[in-house]
Amino acid sequence: MTITTIDLDTELSAVNSILGSIGQSPITTIEYENPEIAFIYNLLKEVNQDVQNEGWHFNTEYHVEHIANNSTISIPNTYLRFDLNENEVFKNYDLVRRDGKLYDLINHTNKFTDTLYLDIVHFQTFENIPPVFRRYIIARASVRAATQLVNNAELVRLLQVQEAQTRASCMEYECQQGDHSYMGWPQDTSYRAFQPYKVLQR
Numbered sequence: 001m002t003i004t005t006i007d008l009d010t011e012l013s014a015v016n017s018i019l020g021s022i023g024q025s026p027i028t029t030i031e032y033e034n035p036e037i038a039f040i041y042n043l044l045k046e047v048n049q050d051v052q053n054e055g056w057h058f059n060t061e062y063h064v065e066h067i068a069n070n071s072t073i074s075i076p077n078t079y080l081r082f083d084l085n086e087n088e089v090f091k092n093y094d095l096v097r098r099d100g101k102l103y104d105l106i107n108h109t110n111k112f113t114d115t116l117y118l119d120i121v122h123f124q125t126f127e128n129i130p131p132v133f134r135r136y137i138i139a140r141a142s143v144r145a146a147t148q149l150v151n152n153a154e155l156v157r158l159l160q161v162q163e164a165q166t167r168a169s170c171m172e173y174e175c176q177q178g179d180h181s182y183m184g185w186p187q188d189t190s191y192r193a194f195q196p197y198k199v200l201q202r
Contacts, residue, residue: 009134011126014141015040021142021159022150040145047141048126051133053080055121056170057178058130062119063087066102068112073102081121132173136166 009017016026018040032038052059063085066073075082075097084091093116094105103110126134143159146152174180 008127008131009138011041011044014044014126014134014138017138018044018142018145022146022155036149039149040141043141043144044126044137047137047144048129049080049123051137051140052123052129053121055081056133057174058133059122059124060120061122063117064120066116066118068115071111071113073110073112073116074100075102078123079120080123082118085117085119087117130173132166132169136163136170139163139166 012027012030015030015037019026024036027037030037030041032041059080077100079097082095082097084093084095092106095116095118096103096105098110101110102112102116104112126137129137139159139162143156143163146156146159150156
């Protein structure tokens with residue numbers, strides 16, 4: 001039996017997809033010296049970050065422990081957003097990033113003595129995000145490219161339809177993978193609905 005592999009989107013193939021959507025020829029390498037290619041590539045990077053900044057199941061972690069090192073807590077640039085975990089009862093901090101470290105706006109300091117638990121939205125490279133989100137990013141970047149580089153309102157509308165369809169696929173993925181619940185159960189717990197067979201056990 002022959003096993004076929006699926007060609008996943010890379011940054012190069014994504015740039016070619018965007019170029020194709022606005023009627024341009026594909027390229028074999030990303031040439032930063034070419035102003036149009038550099039512009040398209042920057043669009044791809046910007047849209048990638050904008051989409052991930054929304055916070056999805058694949059790039060969000062909850063209740064991550066951060067221990068102060070020499071009384072400060074460093075925050076990597078890969079943290080797009082962060083906040084105290086919602087289960088922290090005593091929220092005595094209002095946290096932001098300053099000079100690569102956590103800073104408390106309430107106590108006006110970057111010095112901490114407590115261990116903090118953060119909810120974090122991480123930035124992932126384009127190749128490391130789920131394929132359905134890559135397609136959405138490409139579609140969204142294509143709309144921006146058509147809007148800024150091509151004077152064709154009809155093309156923009158057609159690409160916006162594709163963008164809406166790919167976002168709907170992302171929402172379906174999110175609902176299936178995220179196991180979200182409006183019940184508000186604590187982290188690492190789940191709720192099992194009533195099973196009819198339990199009536200027979202009474």
